[in-house]
Structure formats: C-alpha cells, structure tokens
Amino acid sequence: MTEKEKMLAGEMYDPMDSQLVTDRHKARLLFQNINNLNEDSRTERDALFYELMPNTGKNLWIEPPFYCDYGYNIKAGDNVFMNFNCCILDVCEVAIGSRTMMGPNVQIYTATHPLEHKARNSGREFGRPISIGKNVWIGGNAVICPGVTIGDNVVIGAGAVVTKNFPNDVFIAGNPAKVIKTIENN
Numbered sequence: 242m243t244e245k246e247k248m249l250a251g252e253m254y255d256p257m258d259s260q261l262v263t264d265r266h267k268a269r270l271l272f273q274n275i276n277n278l279n280e281d282s283r284t285e286r287d288a289l290f291y292e293l294m295p296n297t298g299k300n301l302w303i304e305p306p307f308y309c310d311y312g313y314n315i316k317a318g319d320n321v322f323m324n325f326n327c328c329i330l331d332v333c334e335v336a337i338g339s340r341t342m343m344g345p346n347v348q349i350y351t352a353t354h355p356l357e358h359k360a361r362n363s364g365r366e367f368g369r370p371i372s373i374g375k376n377v378w379i380g381g382n383a384v385i386c387p388g389v390t391i392g393d394n395v396v397i398g399a400g401a402v403v404t405k406n407f408p409n410d411v412f413i414a415g416n417p418a419k420v421i422k423t424i425e426n427n
Contacts, residue, residue, distance in 0.1 A: 248332050249314070253355075253365045256332075268293060268312045276306040297321065298339060310352070318375065323347065332368035333387075341373055344381030344399065349373075353387040374409065394426050 242250070244258035254261075271293040278286045290303055293312040298319035307327055309315065314331035318339030325345040329335055333351040351368040355361045369388030373379075377391060380399030385391070390406040397403060398414025398421070407413055410424045 248368065249334075251333055251367055251369055253360075253367045255365055257364065264311050264313075268309055271312065272307055272309065278305070303327070304345075314351075317341070324381070330368075332366070333370040335370070336372045338373055338375030338377060338393065340375055341377045341379070343379045344383070346382045347379050348382075348384045350385065351387050380414075394424060396424065 243260065244254045245260055247254035248261065271289055275286055275289045275293070286305070287301070290301055291297065293309070294301070294315045294317065295313060296315065297317040298321070300320045301317060302321070303323045304325045306325065307323065309329045310331050312331065314333060315329055315335045315337070317337040318341070320340045321337055323343045324347070327343055327347045329349045330352040335349055335351060349371055351371055352366060353368060354366050371385055371387065372390040373385070374391055374393035374395060376394045377397070379397045380401065382399055383397050383401045383403065385403045389403050391397070391403065392407055392409035392411070394410045395407055396412045397418065398412065400416070401414050401418040402416040403413065404417045407418070407420065410426050412421045412424055413419060414421050
C-alpha cells in the first residue's frame with residue numbers, strides 16, 4: 242500500500258511521504274488564497290472552496306479563515322455552514338450531513354498519534370474517520386475527536402469535547418461531552 246492508501250485506511254503511515262506533503266501543500270496554498278481574499282470576492286472564494294473540497298454539496302458557506310490538511314477527505318452535504326476559524330484535520334474521511342451549522346473555532350480532528358512514546362516518536366501517525374449527521378448544530382469552540390459518529394439533529398454545546406459516539410436527537414455538552422437532554426423533533 243502507498244502511504245496515502247494507509248492514511249485513508251486508518252493505518253499507521255508516514256506523513257512526510259512526498260505525495261502527502263505535495264497534497265497538503267496544495268491545500269495550504271488554496272486555503273491561504275481563500276483566507277486572504279477580501280469580502281467582495283465571494284464568487285472567487287466559493288469557487289476555491291469547491292476546488293479545495295470537491296466532495297461537497299450545494300450552498301457551502303464558510304467564513305474565513307478556514308484550515309484543513311487535505312480538503313479532498315471532507316465530504317459535506319447541501320447547505321453546510323462553517324463560521325470563522327474552523328479547522329478540519331482530514332487525514333481520514335470527514336462526512337458532514339446536510340444543513341449542519343458550525344460556530345466559530347470548531348475543530349474536527351481525524352488525525353491522532355499512538356499513546357506509546359516509542360511508536361509516537363517514530364513520526365508515523367494514523368487517523369479515524371468522523372461522521373456528523375444531518376441538521377447538526379455545533380457550538381463555537383467545540384472539538385470533535387477522531388473516530389466519532391454524531392447522529393442526526395444533534396446540538397453540541399459551545400466548548401464541548403466530543404470523544405465518543407452520540408445518537409440522533411440529543412443535546413450534548415461538556416468535557417467530555419455527555420447527553421444533557423433528548424430533543425423532541427416531532
């Protein structure tokens with residue numbers, strides 16, 4: 242397997258592989274350009290976002306600055322909104338359902354490192370995919386950790402650290418996040 246194939250499969254891989262370095266560099270150039278455009282350049286900005294994240298649906302709206310590792314591993318449905326300063330470390334797939342809204346400073350991390358120091362010091366890393374359902378509202382400064390699945394119609398409170406999976410129709414908050422209440426979505 243190539244290092245990229247290992248990365249996408251969630252196996253340990255070398256992030257300094259030349260193909261991965263090239264892919265990250267391309268993404269950085271795109272989001273740096275996006276982040277430096279003035280507000281009158283919305284059409285150009287939108288086109289660059291779709292180039293950065295080609296697997297996204299209609300009406301993607303992102304307030305810059307925005308940061309990611311690769312972009313091509315972000316798969317978003319229609320009408321997704323990300324407020325200022327979102328960061329998505331997409332070494333594995335990040336699936337975002339339609340009509341999801343993110344507050345400022347939301348951080349989504351598929352990337353992780355071994356707990357054992359010898360393995361961690363090798364420079365190799367791995368990732369776990371993240372899935373976010375439809376109609377989700379993620380409050381500002383929330384962090385979504387590797388491998389998490391969030392159901393549909395979930396509200397994540399500001400500052401929450403989401404370390405495990407949650408079902409549909411719940412309000413979660415805290416560090417680590419826990420269910421605060423069920424949401425009646427009749």
